[in-house]
Amino acid sequence: MADLTHGDDAAAVNALHSAVMRLSRRIKHQRVDESLSPTEMSVLATLARCGSATPGELARREHVQPPSMTRIVALLESKELVSLESHPEDRRQKVVTQTERAEAMLEESRRKRNAWLAGLVERLDDDEWETLRAAAPVLEKLAHL
Structure with missing residues (x-):
């Protein structure tokens, strides 16, 4: 394995990081509803990809604190997204599900991007x-490691 902390390999890692971050920022601006934050869009995308979840599960998946996720879910609910x-097994918990409106918005955003x-x-x-x-499957692998 190459030493990725020195020389040409380190420069390549730095260039990859820089390019991925710039492209990611530009892609995030290609969305239909500009009133939603990138975090709110990410929560909707997680629900689309993984299905319904409790706010606690969403907080873990999105790497945010549970109180923050509670606020995000409340905002998304107020926008009917x-x-x-009630959780089927624990009535003290809630299950968050995306609405058809959110599905349509995500699909339109995906088409635009x-x-x-x-x-x-x-x-x-x-x-x-x-x-x-050829690089796309490798980048996908990196995104999930």
Whole structure:
């Protein structure tokens, strides 16, 4: 394994970090509802990906404190993007579920982001596009390690 803390490898790691962060910020701005914070959008995306969850489970998945998640869920509920139901096994808890309105908004945001990104990709030459296509599974792996 290469020494990723020195020389060319360290420079490559730094360049990767910088590029991923810049691209991520630009992609996050391609959303339909500008009134939602990136954290609120992330919670909705987590619900879409993982299904209904308690606020505590969402807090763990989103790496925020439970009181913060309680506030986020309340905001999303006030915007009719999530609903709260009693937990089937523990009536003291609530289960958060995204609404059809949230599903439609997420789908429209995904279409907008993908169209924006496709516009950027069209500016690449064939070799750059093939390199990026080959890198996508590796970047996905890194995102889940």
